[in-house]
Amino acid sequence: MDFWEVWCGPCIKTLPEVQKLSEKYSGKVDIIGIVCDDVVNARKLVDELKIKIRNIIGNQEVLKKYEVSNLPTYIFIDQDGIVQRIYNGFLADQIEKDFTEFLSKYY
Numbered sequence: 001m002d003f004w005e006v007w008c009g010p011c012i013k014t015l016p017e018v019q020k021l022s023e024k025y026s027g028k029v030d031i032i033g034i035v036c037d038d039v040v041n042a043r044k045l046v047d048e049l050k051i052k053i054r055n056i057i058g059n060q061e062v063l064k065k066y067e068v069s070n071l072p073t074y075i076f077i078d079q080d081g082i083v084q085r086i087y088n089g090f091l092a093d094q095i096e097k098d099f100t101e102f103l104s105k106y107y
Contacts, residue, residue: 002033002053003063003073006041011072014090015051021096022053028103034058078102 002018004011015033022031033055035042046055062068066075067086074087076098085098 001066001075001077002031003058003066003068003071003075004033005035005071006038006045008071010090012045012049014072014092015045015049017090017092019049019051019053021092021099024096025099025103029099030054032056034062036060036063076102 004015006012018031018033022029031053033046033051033053034057035055036058039057042055045051066073066083070088072090074090074095075083076085076087076095078084084102085095087095
């Protein structure tokens with residue numbers, strides 16, 4: 001899960017990188033963006049940047065459930081619904097390393 005908002009500069013900067021990860025691991029990893037504020041402008045931005053990952057509308061309850069206090073926050077959940085890793089800030093190399101390590105167990 002990719003928690004991001006329109007007003008978060010680092011979130012916007014990393015959206016294309018998240019898209020690249022989604023394409024690279026297509027069929028193995030499903031990345032979902034979650035936006036809680038300014039949904040109208042978030043939709044415009046996703047279209048403008050040609051972001052294809054699924055984005056859904058979250059709320060304060062979702063942020064609280066996953067203990068999201070900083071943005072961007074990325075949460076890696078396995079196929080059994082178990083949180084494997086939480087990343088505060090975009091750590092592309094670490095996220096990709098964890099994807100590769102985790103997927104090597106299943107593919």
